[in-house]
Amino acid sequence: MAINRMFRTCPSTGLQFHQPAEALIRWNAVAAVVSLLVGGILGLLVVLTRWPALHLLPADAFYQALTAHGLNMLVFWIIFFEMAVLYFAASTLLRCRLATPHMAWLGFWLMVAGALLNNYAVWRGDSSVMFTSYAPMGAHPTFYLGLILFAVGALIGCFVFLGTLAVAKAEKTYVGSVPLVTFGALTACIIAIFTIASGAIILIPTFLWSVGLVGYIDSLMYRTVWWAFGHSSQQINVSAHVAVWYAIAAIVFGARPMNEKVSRGAFLLYILFLQLASAHHLLADPGLTSNWKIFNTSYAFYLAVLASMVHGFTVPGAIELAQREKGYTKGLFEWLRKAPWGNPVFSGMFISLVGFGFLGGISGVVLGTEQLNLLMHNTFYVPGHFHATVVVGTTLAFMALTYFLIPVLFRRELAFPKLAQWQPYVFGIGMSVFSLFMMGAGTLGVPRRHWDMTMAGNLLPHEWPGTAYLMVGLMALAGILAIVGGAIYILVTVWSVFFGKRIETPDFKRVSARDGAAPAPQPVAVSLTGHGSAGHMAAPGTFVLAMVLLVSFVLYYFVNWRYLSSVWPLS
Amino acid sequence: MPTAIDPPKNRVWWKDPVDKVEITWIVLALIWCLIMFFMMPYWHVYGKQNLSNEAYRSTPELFSRKTQEMVDKYTVRTETDQKIPVVHPPAGSDVYLIARLWQWWPLVELEAGKSYRLHLMSMDWLHGFSLQPENINIQVHPGYEHVLTVTPTKEGTYSIVCNEYCGINHHTMTSKLYVVK
Ligand SMILES: [Cu+2]
Numbered sequence: 198m199a200i201n202r203m204f205r206t207c208p209s210t211g212l213q214f215h216q217p218a219e220a221l222i223r224w225n226a227v228a229a230v231v232s233l234l235v236g237g238i239l240g241l242l243v244v245l246t247r248w249p250a251l252h253l254l255p256a257d258a259f260y261q262a263l264t265a266h267g268l269n270m271l272v273f274w275i276i277f278f279e280m281a282v283l284y285f286a287a288s289t290l291l292r293c294r295l296a297t298p299h300m301a302w303l304g305f306w307l308m309v310a311g312a313l314l315n316n317y318a319v320w321r322g323d324s325s326v327m328f329t330s331y332a333p334m335g336a337h338p339t340f341y342l343g344l345i346l347f348a349v350g351a352l353i354g355c356f357v358f359l360g361t362l363a364v365a366k367a368e369k370t371y372v373g374s375v376p377l378v379t380f381g382a383l384t385a386c387i388i389a390i391f392t393i394a395s396g397a398i399i400l401i402p403t404f405l406w407s408v409g410l411v412g413y414i415d416s417l418m419y420r421t422v423w424w425a426f427g428h429s430s431q432q433i434n435v436s437a438h439v440a441v442w443y444a445i446a447a448i449v450f451g452a453r454p455m456n457e458k459v460s461r462g463a464f465l466l467y468i469l470f471l472q473l474a475s476a477h478h479l480l481a482d483p484g485l486t487s488n489w490k491i492f493n494t495s496y497a498f499y500l501a502v503l504a505s506m507v508h509g510f511t512v513p514g515a516i517e518l519a520q521r522e523k524g525y526t527k528g529l530f531e532w533l534r535k536a537p538w539g540n541p542v543f544s545g546m547f548i549s550l551v552g553f554g555f556l557g558g559i560s561g562v563v564l565g566t567e568q569l570n571l572l573m574h575n576t577f578y579v580p581g582h583f584h585a586t587v588v589v590g591t592t593l594a595f596m597a598l599t600y601f602l603i604p605v606l607f608r609r610e611l612a613f614p615k616l617a618q619w620q621p622y623v624f625g626i627g628m629s630v631f632s633l634f635m636m637g638a639g640t641l642g643v644p645r646r647h648w649d650m651t652m653a654g655n656l657l658p659h660e661w662p663g664t665a666y667l668m669v670g671l672m673a674l675a676g677i678l679a680i681v682g683g684a685i686y687i688l689v690t691v692w693s694v695f696f697g698k699r700i701e702t703p704d705f706k707r708v709s710a711r712d713g714a715a716p717a718p719q720p721v722a723v724s725l726t727g728h729g730s731a732g733h734m735a736a737p738g739t740f741v742l743a744m745v746l747l748v749s750f751v752l753y754y755f756v757n758w759r760y761l762s763s764v765w766p767l768s
Numbered sequence: 769m770p771t772a773i774d775p776p777k778n779r780v781w782w783k784d785p786v787d788k789v790e791i792t793w794i795v796l797a798l799i800w801c802l803i804m805f806f807m808m809p810y811w812h813v814y815g816k817q818n819l820s821n822e823a824y825r826s827t828p829e830l831f832s833r834k835t836q837e838m839v840d841k842y843t844v845r846t847e848t849d850q851k852i853p854v855v856h857p858p859a860g861s862d863v864y865l866i867a868r869l870w871q872w873w874p875l876v877e878l879e880a881g882k883s884y885r886l887h888l889m890s891m892d893w894l895h896g897f898s899l900q901p902e903n904i905n906i907q908v909h910p911g912y913e914h915v916l917t918v919t920p921t922k923e924g925t926y927s928i929v930c931n932e933y934c935g936i937n938h939h940t941m942t943s944k945l946y947v948v949k
Contacts, residue, residue, distance in 0.1 A: 257936050290773050416912075458781065499802075642900045655942050747797070747800060
């Protein structure tokens with residue numbers, strides 16, 4: 198195994214980093230945080246405009262800021278970070294050299310170029326077409342070209358990840374099956390490849406149309422294919438952040454999966470069924486039959502929901518088991534009370550889990566129910582839902598992971614530890630309340646992507662109820678709180694990386710190319726008996742929490758059916 | 769002890785027994801998922817609010833011609849400085865509503881308790897038909913004529929708000945729908 202070279206062992210965690218992989222993880226993480234900063238500033242402008250009391254930006258600048266906010270957050274911040282997660286899950290967790298680092302760098306620079314080009318297009322002012330860029334409304338060609346370049350770069354990253362798995366297998370750097378977290382990352386990677394293919398099917402013709410080489414783009418076809426890309430891309434995030442949850446449970450508690458089969462089976466359900474959930478954006482569209490809608494959103498979608506409900510159980514369940522083994526066995530919840538709530542790696546992960554389950558998960562299913570969708574399609578409910586899933590869920594999980602990675606990857610101590618300790622609470626709670634009021638305003642019908650809810654100057658204006666104004670106002674306040682939380686995150690990470698106190702360890706050394714291979718993998722005992730989780734210990738506290746989720750889910754679901762039944766008959 | 773960031777301890781991890789509490793949760797969650805699945809077909813049979821499957825490909829010229837015919841026949845008055853016609857078609861008839869930058873055309877007056885075949889289409893980009901405060905929200909496409917049977921239940925003045933972003937004056941794309949006795 199002379200090809201294994203340039204490794205270093207992290208003295209505090211024992212993780213082994215391959216130098217080229219480490220550099221790629223760092224650079225992707227840095228590009229991610231820069232995108233988050235840009236997206237966050239734009240988010241502040243958006244929220245201050247939607248707040249009727251301030252109504253900051255003029256209409257054109259508002260739609261421009263909203264477009265760039267969506268792209269920088271949903272695409273650039275998250276996918277750059279996911280590339281870092283993929284390289285970490287493959288190279289570091291499998292103690293393996295990264296396959297084709299040059300290709301990985303090519304992918305990275307393509308992504309950077311794509312992100313810059315796309316931001317440039319929006320900044321020009323003629324591409325305020327939103328994240329969805331629905332044809333036949335058109336953007337400048339550089340808008341689509343930027344997205345295409347970014348996607349090609351990400352695709353290269355996915356193949357480098359797969360290549361690294363192959364190398365690890367061939368060079369036998371691990372024994373048995375890949376770790377669960379790597380398996381989760383593999384799920385994200387497979388969904389990403391499908392997603393990028395769908396994106397190519399729709400974005401390439403749209404690009405050609407924008408330069409005049411294709412004559413016509415059908416709006417329904419566009420929406421159908423676009424969502425195969427648009428929604429699935431958010432499911433890369435779900436798989437990635439669930440993998441991060443498992444990783445953090447392992448890192449903070451030494452928790453082991455309750456059952457490998459169950460957790461891996463749930464990831465498999467994501468691969469098989471998550472794609473179909475894309476159809477839930479098309480429930481209010483003409484030209485698609487109810488049978489098509491029901492099959493795509495429900496028959497298969499709910500198996501993906503089932504998968505999320507399983508992960509939502511097994512992650513805290515694994516933590517509970519680990520805590521109980523440490524002796525926190527009193528009552529149902531001592532394990533949770535005695536959890537390290539002052540450690541942002543844990544608190545961020547746990548708020549992410551709860552917020553994703555209660556707010557994002559339940560609202561997603563309601564929104565994805567054929568008939569109930571009629572009540573909230575294109576209202577504030579939609580961004581309310583996805584801020585709960587993508588921001589409280591994915592972004593917060595990634596933030597929590599960063600606090601772990603800064604000392605490990607950058608060898609720096611966390612700056613402003615007190616602020617870092619508060620950050621997940623400020624951001625997580627701010628963003629949860631923000632999502633909640635957004636959903637409330639959406640239930641009252643307030644549209645999304647709308648410059649002026651006062652409808653001032655309209656020929657035939659609509660007057661929203663006072664409650665709607667109250668909700669939007671509270672939403673704006675919570676949004677500002679969340680942005681403060683985001684700013685703290687950026688302050689802490691940037692300061693730590695550039696000015697943080699260096700962690701010097703006497704026995705720290707790099708194994709250079711000449712010195713040869715990484716340490717051989719430790720063989721693990723092969724046994725069929727004596728497995729920890731089954732039989733001896735259950736997770737009663739987690740079961741109670743899960744039942745609270747289920748009951749809330751059932752109640753809220755039927756409240757919405759009741760609301761629907763009071764609406765005008767329609768067929 | 770191997771955690772989620774290590775390879776599983778048992779080479780044949782798929783034979784590890786599953787804990788009872790985990791099985792119970794999976795079964796409960798699966799039952800709930802099945803209930804949610806059956807709610808949608810159930811509502812198609814017993815519920816009254818289902819989005820229609822009736823849609824045709826059409827063109828802006830054809831759709832505006834049909835709308836114009838309806839306007840010529842059933843206009844009862846005009847409103848605002850722009851003299852937008854208000855149509856009051858008979859119960860059961862076809863009612864056409866054009867969505868375009870940045871207007872709904874014409875204004876419609878319906879009778880409570882009667883059913884109408886409402887035709888929606890966009891002339892240009894995507895728009896969103898959002899009836900307030902009823903809160904019925906439907907996507908309106910160019911080139912697809914969507915036909916819905918609606919039965920207004922209560923008289924009053926309703927608003928139609930565009931809720932699909934359609935350009936800089938998107939927020940001015942509002943209209944009224946009257947329901948009378
Ligand atoms: Cu519109």
